[in-house]
Each structure stands twice: as structure tokens, then as C-alpha cells.
Amino acid sequence: MPPVRPENGTPKGAPQTDHWQLTTGNWQLLPALLLNFLRRMSRLTHLECTRCGQHFPADRPQTVCPKDAGILYVRYDLAAIKKSFSPVSLLPLAPTMWRYDAVLPDARPVSLGEGFTPMLRSREYPNVFIKDEGLNPTGSFKARGLSAAVTMARHFNLKKLAIPSAGNAAGALAAYAAAAGLEAHIFMPKDVPAANRIECDYYGARVTLVDGLISDCAQKVAALKKEASWKKDGWFDVSTTKEPYRVEGKKTMGYEVAEQLGWRLPQGIIYPTGGGVGLLGMWKAFDEMEQLGWIGSERPHMIAAQAVGCAPIVKAWDDGKSTSEMWPNASTLAAGLRVPKPYGDYLILDILKKSGGAALAVSDAEILDAVRRWAQVEGIFAAPEGAASLAAYRKLRASNFFSADDTVVLFNTGSGLKYLDVLATTHASQAPAAKAQIEPSPVQFPKSATSHIGGIIGPY
């Protein structure tokens, strides 16, 4: 049975870290606790370029490979970790992503309780599970990556963290930077969802609203990097996949999928794909778990769900290419999916291929229909990006890619509560009823300017 999220709380006498909490008073767990003391030694060995394989030291801030701009992955001595890190050793640990700290960087976590989100069995499809990432701090799965990235930024004594963002990553960076006492410098399109602007303001971030798309925001960060103060004042760019630790945070979703399904992987995982950090992270987690001896060589079919108005991975997949091309005039109400050329496209496409997966695009109307369906049938108010998973699942069932017997995990990557302005101004009748019989909303909302909300994340 999938677990539900227990209460947090640090019992007296528990080790003094943010995440290392005994969640039960049951001292029969003492052996597991002892195992944990043994495993709490740093096993991070180096960073490795995903293109050329070159190794880099992990004792300083790193960005991308200086030779070929490849994404750097964090590597650990898994053979050593294996001796003391086991599923049993996880039992007494708090339900946050930092329970997997043996395979995370060894630094004092900046944590707001992110991760270990519920794995809910669907009420509509008995073999489907919904991983509800909308319950993370700041209302999206971006919390995981930014918790890890800010943890390392504080560890390296960086001061000013810059991010170009479509919204949710900005909110997450702002929150974690506030918790760490660091400066967050946000560059967002001026028409991002209101929640993202307001939360960044309350978290005390320095927000620059840019008259343009997120690629323009990225250029602002790139310009900042050229200034002399960049190095001197401890600036750092935490853009998607431009630093190695956001993937590490996101990979905990892979560990959780396995743990919450009883250390068995599902037949399929559907992931709403913008920059694809979660796909990269989960695939990395599966490889690590195999090396740890926790799972075998089986892998889920990894599915990238994109929006019809911005589907560079789908196009590359359909064309049999190993990298994507810049998607022109990207436009979808699912702002997080407006990524015209993901920096990690070569890794995403490789994962889809190796897993026997697929990439498919769903329309905004299908996304809205899925938001309502999940809300009305599952009681889950999803972000449009998250609901794209359901829209994609429906298509994959219709085409018999998945059968009713296949266990499939759909990622709801965020909360609909962060999109009230987008969703309130979008009438349900814009969505076809599809298979679901959904009552149209009795309220007539004005036609929205949703296509202007958010922005695109350019290749920067």
C-alpha cells in the first residue's frame, strides 16, 4: 500500500540536522539507526560530464563541462554506500527527500520538508498512481531541485543566486534562498502567473520583470555574468541543468516511486516535460538503485508529455533525432512546458529510447479537460503541466501503448492553486469532453490572455 505523508516533528534526542528525524518511538528500529550513523559519511566522489565523460572535482561550484558544455552529473562511491545504505535503513527517517541523503551531496540541507509526496491510487484507473508533487513546499516539484541547489550554494558560500524562470522555479528558489539567508535574483517575464510574482515578493527575492519571454530573462542573467562583480560578489547561476545539484534533488522522485511501490518499478512513468530535469533525475536514480542492489535491470517506459504548442522533444522523437530543434513561437497555458529547446534534450531523448518510452503532445484543451477530470474524480487540483500527464495517459491507453493492467505513475508536478488566474479565465467549454462527461462550468469567464502568461525557457 502506498504510504501517506506522516506528520513531521523532531523528537527529543534526535540528531541535530534539518532532516534526520526519528518518526517513531519504536526502539526496535535501533539497528536501522546504527546503520544510518555508519552511512552518514560523504561518498560523493566527483562530477562527470554526460557528453565526454571527463571528471571534475566536486569540492567547488561547477556549472557545465568547459570542453563541450555537457551537463555534469554527480557521482558517488555506490559500492561503499551499498554496505550500509539499504531500504531498512530508511525506515526511521523523516518523510522528506533528504531521507536519501547517502546518495545526495554531503552538506547541511536547506529543507522546508520537500519530497515524500503522496503516491495516490487513481479512483478512475485502478493500476494508475498519481504522484502528487503539488503538495511540496511552494506548491511544485521545483522545491526538490532548489532545495538541493541552495543547499550546495550555501555550502560553497555563494551569496547571490540568479535564475531565469517561467514561475515555479523562481518561487522555489526565492523560498529556499530566504530559508538559507541568501539573495535570490529572479528574472521572470512580466506576465507570469500572479502567484509566482507574489510569492517571490513575499520571500524577499529581488525580482526583475522582463518585457519578453524567459529566453530574454536568460539573456539578462548571461549579461550579469560578464560583469566584474559576478565572481567578486559570489553570484551563481542556478538555471535548469546549468549546475549539477537540481538533478540530484529531482532524482529523489525516482527513489520515492520505487520505495512507495514496495521497491518495484512501474511499467510506465508519465512526466510533463519542459527542461526534463525530473526525467534525467529519475533515470539516474534507477541506475543508482540497481548498483545498490535495490532493484534489477527492469525500467519503466519513460513518457515525455509536452504541449502541442511547444513540443520540441516530441518532434525530435518522431523524426528519430538525438537532439531537438528550437521550437518557434512556443505557446501553451502550461507555462512550465514552454521550453523551446531543452538544454538536456540529448539526455531526454536517450532515456526515451533506452526505456522503450515515447514522447507525445497534448493540446491545451485536453490539458484543461484533464485538470477538471482530476479535480472532479480524484479530488486533486492539478497544475496544467501536471494534468498533461493524464491527457497523455488517456492517449496511450487509446493507442494500446499501455493496457489497463499496466502500473503507470502519472506525475502531477504542481498545484492548481498556483494558476488561479490562468484557470479562472479559461472556460471549460474550450476543452472537448473527451471520454469524461464533465459538466461545463455554470460561470461564463471572459476569454483569457493565457497564451501570454508565463514565457519560454530558451537554450541559454
Ligand SMILES: Cc1ncc(COP(=O)(O)O)c(C=O)c1O
Ligand atoms: C508545474 C510544472 N510542471 C512541469 C514543469 C517542467 O519541468 P522540467 O523543466 O523539469 O521538465 C515545470 C517547469 O517549470 C513546472 O513548473
Ligand SMILES: [Zn+2]
Ligand atoms: Zn564534456
